[in-house]
Amino acid sequence: MSYEISVLTPMTKIDNPRLVQVGKHGLMIARGNQRGLLLPQVAVDNNWSREEFLAQGCLKAGLEADAWKKGAEISVFEAIVFH
Secondary structure, eight states: OOOOEEEEOOOEEESOGGGOOTTTOEEEEEETTEEEEEOHHHHHHTTOOHHHHHHHHHHHTTSOTTGGGTTOEEEEEOEEEEO
């Protein structure tokens, strides 16, 4: 069995989804009390594009997949991963 620990950097709210860099950024998508967080490695492990990553973050928050296009807040962060 192996473990992985991700230490997260502070969240930065962004207004432009094109700033999300797959493989570098993790995501937190929020609207009201609903929030979904995905670590940076999730997009890489699943071979997601930026748009798929954003959509999956929305779904994890319990929002519609395109909520990132309709005013949901997008925050990014980085992770330092220890194996």
